[in-house]
Amino acid sequence: MDQDQSRELEWALETLAIRAGHERTGEQEHGEPIFPTSSFVYGSAAEAARKFGGEEPGNVYSRFTNPTVHTFERRLAALEGGERCVATSSGMAAILATALALLEAGDEIVASRSLFGSTVSLFDKYLGKLGIATRYVELSDLDAWEAAVTPATKLLFAETPSNPLSEVVDITALADIAHRHGAWLAIDNCFLTPALQRPIDLGADLVIHSATKYLDGQGRAVGGAVVGPDKLLEEVFGVVRTCGPCLSPFNAWIFTKGLETLGLRMRAHCENAQRLAEWLAAHPAVSRVHYSGLPDHPQHALAKRQQGGFGAVLGFEVKGERQGAWSVIDATRMLSITGNLGDVKSTITHPATTTHGRLSDDQKQAAGISEGLIRVAVGLEALDDIRDDLARGLDALL
Numbered sequence: 001m002d003q004d005q006s007r008e009l010e011w012a013l014e015t016l017a018i019r020a021g022h023e024r025t026g027e028q029e030h031g032e033p034i035f036p037t038s039s040f041v042y043g044s045a046a047e048a049a050r051k052f053g054g055e056e057p058g059n060v061y062s063r064f065t066n067p068t069v070h071t072f073e074r075r076l077a078a079l080e081g082g083e084r085c086v087a088t089s090s091g092m093a094a095i096l097a098t099a100l101a102l103l104e105a106g107d108e109i110v111a112s113r114s115l116f117g118s119t120v121s122l123f124d125k126y127l128g129k130l131g132i133a134t135r136y137v138e139l140s141d142l143d144a145w146e147a148a149v150t151p152a153t154k155l156l157f158a159e160t161p162s163n164p165l166s167e168v169v170d171i172t173a174l175a176d177i178a179h180r181h182g183a184w185l186a187i188d189n190c191f192l193t194p195a196l197q198r199p200i201d202l203g204a205d206l207v208i209h210s211a212t213k214y215l216d217g218q219g220r221a222v223g224g225a226v227v228g229p230d231k232l233l234e235e236v237f238g239v240v241r242t243c244g245p246c247l248s249p250f251n252a253w254i255f256t257k258g259l260e261t262l263g264l265r266m267r268a269h270c271e272n273a274q275r276l277a278e279w280l281a282a283h284p285a286v287s288r289v290h291y292s293g294l295p296d297h298p299q300h301a302l303a304k305r306q307q308g309g310f311g312a313v314l315g316f317e318v319k320g321e322r323q324g325a326w327s328v329i330d331a332t333r334m335l336s337i338t339g340n341l342g343d344v345k346s347t348i349t350h351p352a353t354t355t356h357g358r359l360s361d362d363q364k365q366a367a368g369i370s371e372g373l374i375r376v377a378v379g380l381e382a383l384d385d386i387r388d389d390l391a392r393g394l395d396a397l398l
């Protein structure tokens with residue numbers, strides 16, 4: 001271990017984001033290098049045998065390990081406060097690899113109802129086919145979580161805060177429920193990132209990331225990661241190594257550089273989102289704003305205690321149902337009309353007909369996805385420009 005790495009334990013998050021994980025090569029490079037290579041060579045047949053057999057550490061093949069990917073993994077593990085991180089080709093690959101690593105036929109998952117759409121499809125359609133069933137509960141209702149657990153439950157899975165209503169669950173209380181029943185708790189930490197929430201410190205076993213979102217922060221690449229204890233991550237690594245959803249060195253390098261500005265970006269995202277939420281709440285064409293940074297949000301106190309910030313994804317409801325919402329979206333000239341989020345560019349979408357369009361009317365009602373609901377993932381443009389872009393359509397509704 002060189003001097004830099006032994007110091008990592010004492011570093012603050014801002015420093016870890018910039019310094020952790022880079023093991024310099026003999027070139028003494030200042031920036032993190034990219035190793036775009038599929039394989040690695042050995043000095044002798046005996047060395048090859050030792051490396052293949054795992055008796056000697058070292059790279060063999062980039063589906064298994066790659067130095068650039070390793071830098072990203074070490075940096076994210078340090079930021080999340082986890083023993084180990086395994087990077088994957090996407091956020092969905094991170095969830096799939098976790099499930100394949102930890103679960104088998106007959107096991108059950110209990111998950112929050114408001115999950116990323118593809119996560120629900122993965123659980124219901126593909127894990128269902130393998131004999132792994134998922135029960136869904138209201139995110140913030142701890143009694144419902146407890147009641148849904150059975151002796152077969154092996155994994156509790158939640159996104160907090162939720163998208164797009166910013167609902168929050170008490171991670172420590174949820175971890176208690178999981179551990180009392182011999183299950184693991186995995187938190188999808190995509191919306192807050194370790195800059196604002198460290199689920200492992202709060203008792204979660206595993207953290208899942210879509211690096212595609214705020215870890216990159218600039219919409220350049222698709223990738224994911226799982227962070228947690230060595231013992232579980234060795235199993236996740238086995239899945240990635242064998243089944244192949246590994247992260248490319250180039251994307252890993254992008255995410256590594258993205259992490260360097262994570263703290264600054266998240267603070268700026270939160271500040272823009274808070275001020276936009278307050279402005280929206282005062283606008284006469286807006287009937288309701290869903291943002292945990294507003295004091296009237298049902299979980300404001302919990303969010304304030306558990307999170308280092310309220311995030312930058314917010315929902316608001318306008319008059320005129322679908323027509324009203326669509327007219328506000330169509331009146332924008334700068335905001336990107338897209339379902340994506342976690343970008344320096346602000347995005348806007350109508351959940352009822354896009355991200356949540358697959359839900360039945362009853363499911364939408366249960367999930368709070370009304371026809372008048374608009375989601376904005378607040379970026380880092382000047383707040384005045386974001387406000388002006390929304391004001392055009394909102395003022396026209398009056």
Ligand SMILES: *Cc1c(COP(=O)(O)O)cnc(C)c1O
Pocket residue numbers: 090091092093116118119159188190191209210211212213222223224
């Ligand atoms: C985007 C997203 C995912 C999936 O990540 P991909 O990188 O698109 O595969 C999972 N969870 C959440 C909360 C997301 O927003």
